[in-house]
Amino acid sequence: MFRIVTDGSVDMPDQWAQDYEIDVMPLNIQIGTQSFQEGINITRNQFYDLVRESGVMPKTSLPSSRQVADFYRRIAVKGDTILSIHLGSRLSGTFATIQAAAKELADQFEIYTYDSGGGSAMLAYMCRDARLWERAGLPIQDILHRLDWIRQKVILIFTVDNLEFARLSGRVNHLQSSLSSLLNIKPIIILRDGLLDMSEKVRTRRRALERVVELVMQAVGDKKVNVAVVHARDLPDGEEMLRRVRSLLNCRDIFLADLSIPVAAHLGPGTIGIVAYPVDEER
Numbered sequence: 001m002f003r004i005v006t007d008g009s010v011d012m013p014d015q016w017a018q019d020y021e022i023d024v025m026p027l028n029i030q031i032g033t034q035s036f037q038e039g040i041n042i043t044r045n046q047f048y049d050l051v052r053e054s055g056v057m058p059k060t061s062l063p064s065s066r067q068v069a070d071f072y073r074r075i076a077v078k079g080d081t082i083l084s085i086h087l088g089s090r091l092s093g094t095f096a097t098i099q100a101a102a103k104e105l106a107d108q109f110e111i112y113t114y115d116s117g118g119g120s121a122m123l124a125y126m127c128r129d130a131r132l133w134e135r136a137g138l139p140i141q142d143i144l145h146r147l148d149w150i151r152q153k154v155i156l157i158f159t160v161d162n163l164e165f166a167r168l169s170g171r172v173n174h175l176q177s178s179l180s181s182l183l184n185i186k187p188i189i190i191l192r193d194g195l196l197d198m199s200e201k202v203r204t205r206r207r208a209l210e211r212v213v214e215l216v217m218q219a220v221g222d223k224k225v226n227v228a229v230v231h232a233r234d235l236p237d238g239e240e241m242l243r244r245v246r247s248l249l250n251c252r253d254i255f256l257a258d259l260s261i262p263v264a265a266h267l268g269p270g271t272i273g274i275v276a277y278p279v280d281e282e283r
Contacts, residue, residue, distance in 0.1 A: 002134050003076050004127050005084040007063075007094060008038055011230050011257040012124030020131040023075045025068065027094065027262040028061040035061075038261040047261045048233050048269055057164070058265040062093050068101035072109060081110045081140065085126050085147070087119040090194035112140060117151045117194045120263055121228030121255075121275040126150060150277050155219045156191035158230070158273020159208040163187070188212065189273075209237060209272060213244055216274045223278040224250045232259040232271040241272060252279050 004020070008027035017024060026037035031050055036042040042050075051058055076082055084102065089095040095115050102111040116122050126147055133143045186208035188200040202208050227245055231238030235258075242256045259271060 001076065001080045003080055003082045004131055004134075005072070005075070005082055006123045006127050007086050007098075007262075009087045009092075009094075009119040009260055009262045010123040010127070011120045011228065011260050011263065012128070013255050013257065016124060016128060020128050022127045022131065023071075025063070025071045028063060029261055029265055030059045030061055032056045036261075042261070044233070044258060044261055044264070047264070058261075060092075060262050060265055062097055065097055065101045065104065068098055069105055072101065072105055072111070076109055078108050079110075081112070083112050083114065083130055083140065083143065085114045085116055085123055085130065087123070088117045088194045089115045090117075091119060091196070112144065114144065114147055115194075116147075118154065118156055118191050118275075120156070120230055120259065120273075121257060122150075122154055122156065124228065124257070125226055125253075125275070125277070149280060154191075154275065154277040155216055156273065156275050157212050157215050157219075158189055158267075158271055159186050159205075159212055160189065160267050161186070161205060161234070161270025161272075162268030164268065188215065190215070205270075209241060212272065212274055213241065213248065216245070216276055217248060220249060220276055220278060222250055224252050225276045225278050227251050227254045227274065227276045229254070229256045230259050230271075230273050230275065231256070232264040232267060233269040234272060237270075237272050241274070245274060249276070 003023060005023045005025060007025045010024060016022060026040055029036045032054060084098055086095045086098050099113050102113050116126055130143050133146060185201045185203060186205055187198045188211050189196050190199045202211055227249060229238055229242045229245055238256055246254055
């Protein structure tokens with residue numbers, strides 16, 4: 001069997017896990033002294049309510065090598081091939097743990113670990129495309145090469161509404177939230193070389209949302225693209241951005257997703273963004 005695994009930072013339509021046989025490894029979230037895993041003992045609505053009621057900023061913690069190994073053993077049988085696609089190594093130490101566990105299990109499974117260079121809907125599309133290529137009969141090395149192409153071409157741009165989450169997480173370069181919060185400044189954040197970088201600051205939420213769309217349009221032009229709009233507990237703005245993107249870009253596939261808890265824990269409610277990459281019609 002050919003198994004495809006990703007982690008809890010993935011953002012994808014609910015049906016994709018079943019349709020494309022994607023196994024999602026939960027990640028750990030800490031709120032005060034309590035530990036949670038999305039889909040196991042907490043939902044997204046419960047997460048936001050608990051953060052609001054407790055006033056405690058959430059944190060994420062790395063899975064242990066044992067947790068990863070146990071997950072692989074639970075979803076696969078000896079001799080299976082596993083393609084394990086994960087949150088970028090420059091954003092989290094998760095990938096290093098994945099690699100360590102894969103080495104420990106080398107006598108049981110043929111595990112290919114893949115650093116996505118990002119996360120969120122990037123993982124969803126990578127897993128979906130990998131499954132489609134596998135079903136079309138492509139060997140694993142060709143699948144990995146095609147994933148490399150997506151990683152090189154993907155665009156991830158977003159804005160956050162609550163600067164405190166991003167500041168405390170330390171995931172965004174050059175983000176200074178104290179002064180920006182006082183001035184109601186909204187940062188535009190772009191994935192560059194596997195890191196999140198604040199590229200611009202604008203004065204209003206509405207202008208920030210417009211600027212995200214503008215930057216994606218500049219990057220992709222009229223190329224045919226696969227797109228995802230992601231949001232953190234802001235469905236109205238997410239749906240409005242989806243409508244705009246669908247009307248302005250040459251979309252092949254497009255979906256709207258609510259950010260996973262491990263991502264929302266670092267960026268906060270009100271985060272809105274776009275993930276896009278050009279479709280290579282020759283592949």
